[in-house]
Amino acid sequence: MTELFDDGTLMFLPDRLNSQPVIMGGLTADEMWTTLLLCSVTGLLAGIPAAILTQIWALIIAGAMVGGVLGLAIASRVLRRMKRGRPGTWLYRQMQLAIARHIPTWNSARLITRSGAWTCRRSEAP
Structure with missing residues (x-):
């Protein structure tokens, strides 16, 4: 077995x-x-x-089904491209950051949302 060290531990970390x-x-x-x-x-x-305009009430359920199928087809492609090469929690952190930026009262994770230049200065001791 080439996957084990001499002491029996794994060479790789899953x-x-x-x-x-x-x-x-x-x-x-x-x-x-x-x-x-x-x-x-x-x-x-x-x-x-659409159902009100055409008087075909089945369009309500059909719209939900078509919306779900199209949404999954499109979102799976878009999200796969967005997530490629990034950590598994990237999408959730981006959603958390968007909520923190647009609704500051919901910033329960206390994310830093300040943008701008940061400076480091030495302060003189009194």
Whole structure:
């Protein structure tokens, strides 16, 4: 066995044991269900006016289904490209940062959202 040192320990350290598996198109289970929910609700809301205008009430459910399918197809490609080469928690940290920037009262992680130049100066002792 070339994977073991002489003392029986492993030569490599498995680093993906506790990460979520990729379920569909580069999305983990949480990302897939969130995408499906948001896109289905969007399709449902788009189907309501279409159903009212055409008097075909099945368009509400059809809109939700089409929205979910299209959303998963598009989001899986977009998110896969965005996440390529980045750590597994990158997407969640980006979402956390966006919330902290736009809704400061929800900044429970206490992220630093200041932008600008930083300076380091020595202060003179009194």
